[in-house]
Amino acid sequence: MATVREAAFDLFREHGMTTIFGNPGSTELPMLADFPGDFRYVLGLQEAVAVGMADGYAQASGHTTHVNLHTAPGVGNGMGAIFNAQANKSPLLVTAGQQVRAQMTLQANLTNRDAIRMPHPLVKWSYEPPRAEDVPHALARGIHLASLPPRGPVFLSLPMDDWTVEAPAEEVEHVISRRVSGRAVAAPDLVEALAQRLSAASSPVLVAGPDVDASGAWDTAIALAERQRLPVWASPAPGGGRLGFPEGHPNFRGTLPPAIGPVAQVLEGHDLILVAGSSVFPYYPHIPGPLLPEGAQLVAITADPDEAARAPMGDAIVADVGLTLEALLAAVPESDREPPEAVPPPEYPPESDPLSPSTVHGTLAELFPEDGIVVLESPSSTMALRNQFRLSRPGSYYFGAGGGLGFGLAAAIGVQIAQPDRPVVCVLGEGSAQYAITGLWTAVAYEVPVTFLVLRNEEYAILKWFADAEQVEGAPGLDLPALDCAAIAAGYGVSSHRAEGLDDLRTSLEGALTSSRPELIEVAVEPGMALF
Numbered sequence: 001m002a003t004v005r006e007a008a009f010d011l012f013r014e015h016g017m018t019t020i021f022g023n024p025g026s027t028e029l030p031m032l033a034d035f036p037g038d039f040r041y042v043l044g045l046q047e048a049v050a051v052g053m054a055d056g057y058a059q060a061s062g063h064t065t066h067v068n069l070h071t072a073p074g075v076g077n078g079m080g081a082i083f084n085a086q087a088n089k090s091p092l093l094v095t096a097g098q099q100v101r102a103q104m105t106l107q108a109n110l111t112n113r114d115a116i117r118m119p120h121p122l123v124k125w126s127y128e129p130p131r132a133e134d135v136p137h138a139l140a141r142g143i144h145l146a147s148l149p150p151r152g153p154v155f156l157s158l159p160m161d162d163w164t165v166e167a168p169a170e171e172v173e174h175v176i177s178r179r180v181s182g183r184a185v186a187a188p189d190l191v192e193a194l195a196q197r198l199s200a201a202s203s204p205v206l207v208a209g210p211d212v213d214a215s216g217a218w219d220t221a222i223a224l225a226e227r228q229r230l231p232v233w234a235s236p237a238p239g240g241g242r243l244g245f246p247e248g249h250p251n252f253r254g255t256l257p258p259a260i261g262p263v264a265q266v267l268e269g270h271d272l273i274l275v276a277g278s279s280v281f282p283y284y285p286h287i288p289g290p291l292l293p294e295g296a297q298l299v300a301i302t303a304d305p306d307e308a309a310r311a312p313m314g315d316a317i318v319a320d321v322g323l324t325l326e327a328l329l330a331a332v333p334e335s336d337r338e339p340p341e342a343v344p345p346p347e348y349p350p351e352s353d354p355l356s357p358s359t360v361h362g363t364l365a366e367l368f369p370e371d372g373i374v375v376l377e378s379p380s381s382t383m384a385l386r387n388q389f390r391l392s393r394p395g396s397y398y399f400g401a402g403g404g405l406g407f408g409l410a411a412a413i414g415v416q417i418a419q420p421d422r423p424v425v426c427v428l429g430e431g432s433a434q435y436a437i438t439g440l441w442t443a444v445a446y447e448v449p450v451t452f453l454v455l456r457n458e459e460y461a462i463l464k465w466f467a468d469a470e471q472v473e474g475a476p477g478l479d480l481p482a483l484d485c486a487a488i489a490a491g492y493g494v495s496s497h498r499a500e501g502l503d504d505l506r507t508s509l510e511g512a513l514t515s516s517r518p519e520l521i522e523v524a525v526e527p528g529m530a531l532f
């Protein structure tokens, strides 16, 4: 007879979930007992980092990923990162330990007294099984729910004395062998009607969002844009956690601005806006204006019913983005509209002291390997990086769609573990780096060769920009003098370097990109926002 623990690990094995991220405490040790040799445990030194790494790993591998947190305080530490994971639609099985059942009612130390309610608004399902025997079934249910569209985190609180209880054999056999799938194509008449609207439009445009990449629709989006001669915009950067279209493709125009009025302005002249795999739209800040340009209609394809329902304008089709784009592609003819012409990246400013963030990003873009991956969290220069780069392969870009800092550094490690053959560069502001700085230890301990490029502007530049936009004067806490990331990294055992000038930056980037260990390069940059 198998124990609950043996059944659980068989279930994880069956789903290919043999890499577990976590930070353990006394309430998690019974789960980790006799840890099987075919599993890998990746230790994060703080729960937010463990969740962020799992988020990156889940997105870059495409598979539901298990992250195990310490009971109440550990779940609390992880909540900001769980918020990010739901915004990223990252399929996570988040488990946490709990007091032994016999001591929960008297609320012994470390009891999570309302475990289900704690992460509730951030997860698709939050549960504590009523009996130890229900743990394998609850884990399976959580894995299926996390994997079904819209993907996202689920949470299970697991009392620490459950793991050694005997599991119900027949039930477990069924639970382990079940497969649940949720990719659904839109009804044929909807696809046909959309195909007719698209072909009949005089100037249609495609807005490609993160779920194009997540649903494996990269090539289909290219084929559709080419067949219908569609100019293509990336969905606005704050919510555009992944790219939906190759930035080096001649049809690619750029990244939409993240505000109501400016989006309508940029899309002026188009009569049909087809949005694939994005919410409509991830706006911030609030710059009012018309929701759509004069005379334009909008249709969104999304696998997320909530995204479809909450959009303030346009129609929506709820279905798998990849399958629906394929069906649409098959239903539209070759168009005779004029094909768009390529937009080259803007020229970056010449060397200055300190360097402009645009010069740093332009230089990185020049050296960037074909198969490289960028994980970005450098708030005041997000747009500069997007404008300087022309990333053109699927799975090449990850950005925290939720906006909670700490995603970048942690997720880059998870992405690199999931994609060991592709070089990962994590571009960070020195302020952002602090939210997950302990991740550097994990990168060293597990030999994860991420290149961390830290832009040091000695301030929270984007908050100064927001202060201006919000007409806030005299706000404290927006300067970061003397935060020495190279020295901090050295303390974690990361090989680090402070780049002085452009030549040094170039040489050190070249070295780091081919290094087989984590490297951190800090570069001083001009304060303020960098857009191009």
Ligand SMILES: Cc1ncc(C[n+]2csc(CCOP(=O)(O)OP(=O)(O)O)c2C)c(N)n1
Pocket (backbone or CB within 6 Å): 080, 377, 378, 379, 380, 381, 403, 404, 405, 406, 428, 429, 430, 431, 432, 433, 435, 457, 459, 460, 461, 462, 463
């Ligand atoms: C968890 C969390 N706390 C606070 C913020 C607010 N915030 C947004 S950007 C920012 C400053 C980031 O500083 P830095 O990385 O140095 O980037 P810069 O703005 O200078 O480019 C802060 C504190 C946030 N987004 N997430």
